[in-house]
Amino acid sequence: MSVEIGFHSTGTSPIENPYNENRVDIIPQICYRCSSQIIARPEDLSELYREKLSDALEERDEMWRKHEKSQISYLQDQHSLMLTRLHAEIERLHNVNRDLERRLYVSMEPAREEIEQLREEIHAEQEKNDQLSEDLDQAKKRNFSLEQTFERTTNLYKEQLKLHEERIRQLTGELHDRTLTVTQLSTQLRSIKLREAIAQAQQRKRVSCESPKQTSPTSAFRLFNTFTADTNNKSYKVDLPSTSLLKSPATVTVSQPQMGSRPQFVGSSQSYVRRPTMHHPFGSDSPRNNIEKPSMSRSLSSGMSSPNKFNMLASLRKSNHGASNAQDL
Incomplete structure (x- = not known):
């Protein structure tokens, strides 16, 4: 079997041994990922390094075997636990099935009574639903008639409101015209009164220009009527x-x-x-x-x-x- 040894990317690094100046040790870089390749050269290694390499390989193999055994034991434990749980669930389902079979075959009288009672309740609910449907139809008809009445009343009130507004506009116009007429008449009345006052003043002036009536000096109220x-x-x-x-x-x-x-x-x-x-x-x-x-x-x-x-x-x-x-x- 050929033995190959892989070194670092920088190549071999010779290190002088302090105990033996003439001996040069070569430190190999072993890749543990490759189990089928043994990195070494037989012609470059001594017997000591061969023993160390074989010991390291044996130790690695032992570690792999322990790891595999631990993985296998973990999987076995998980499978056993899963099987235990499955058996417990199966047993529970068997018990439920037996209980249901017993209820099915032992007695049916209580179930029939409950069925009849439920049927009667359903029938009563259906009758109530029919009555409510009739009430709903009547309410819809009444609502429709009320809506029509409301529309007619609204239109009537709108027409009356328009008539009242038109009447208010007419009365406002008449009031404005009458106000203008009253103002004009008041102005004319003041002018007429002023003319009458002026005429009376002129008449009194003419009367005062005439000689006054002779009165007795002994009369205290000669000027009064x-x-x-x-x-x-x-x-x-x-x-x-x-x-x-x-x-x-x-x-x-x-x-x-x-x-x-x-x-x-x-x-x-x-x-x-x-x-x-x-x-x-x-x-x-x-x-x-x-x-x-x-x-x-x-x-x-x-x-x-x-x-x-x-x-x-x-x-x-x-x-x-x-x-x-x-x-x-």
């Missing part, structure tokens, strides 16, 4: 002239109180209209052309008692002043 004195009721009624600042004559009633109390005055008037102030062409300073109320001296010179006459004149001045303020407002 009427004067009524009621001595029994202790009250005086005075009608103001139409040429004053009032549109219509106003009435002032003076009640004479009892002893120790103040007099009471009741005044009533119509609507007020501002009239322009008229001036006499000859001047307002002369007593002959003055159309205002008489002075205090003339009032005191009348035949009435002084305290009552003074109070009445003061009340007339106050009422006239209040009417003027109302016209200004």
Whole structure:
């Protein structure tokens, strides 16, 4: 048998032996993967290296044999365990089969009763299902009729809403037109009143230019139309002239109180209209052309008692002043 020895890729590496200077040892690189090749050269190896090589090969073979034995024992254990489990499962299935056979052949009465009971329950459920199906059909029909009614009602309300909207637009237009008409009429009314006031002012101006009526200097109320004195009721009624600042004559009633109390005055008037102030062409300073109320001296010179006459004149001045303020407002 030929023996071959494989060395390292760098070749042989001669190493000098420290014990023998003339001896050179060669360290081989053995490949354990190749079991059929023995890496050595017989002519280059001595007897010692042959023995070492044979010992190494034997040791390797022994290791392989141990490894194979351990693998075989592991496989045997696994197979035995699998067989044990298979036998246990087979035994369990045999027991289940025997129990089922016993139930099948020993007694069938309880099973028949259960079957009949289940059949009755199925029949009852079918009847209930049929009843529910009928109720569902009726509910669908009712829902369809309600949907149609809802659609008709919705369309009717939409039409009514359109009519109401159209009516609202018409009424809005009419209201706008009437508002414009009222505005125009108000403007015309103000212009007419203004023209009437101007005409009355011009007429009063023409009247004031004429000579005034001769009156008695002893008359305290010569400028008023009427004067009524009621001595029994202790009250005086005075009608103001139409040429004053009032549109219509106003009435002032003076009640004479009892002893120790103040007099009471009741005044009533119509609507007020501002009239322009008229001036006499000859001047307002002369007593002959003055159309205002008489002075205090003339009032005191009348035949009435002084305290009552003074109070009445003061009340007339106050009422006239209040009417003027109302016209200004």
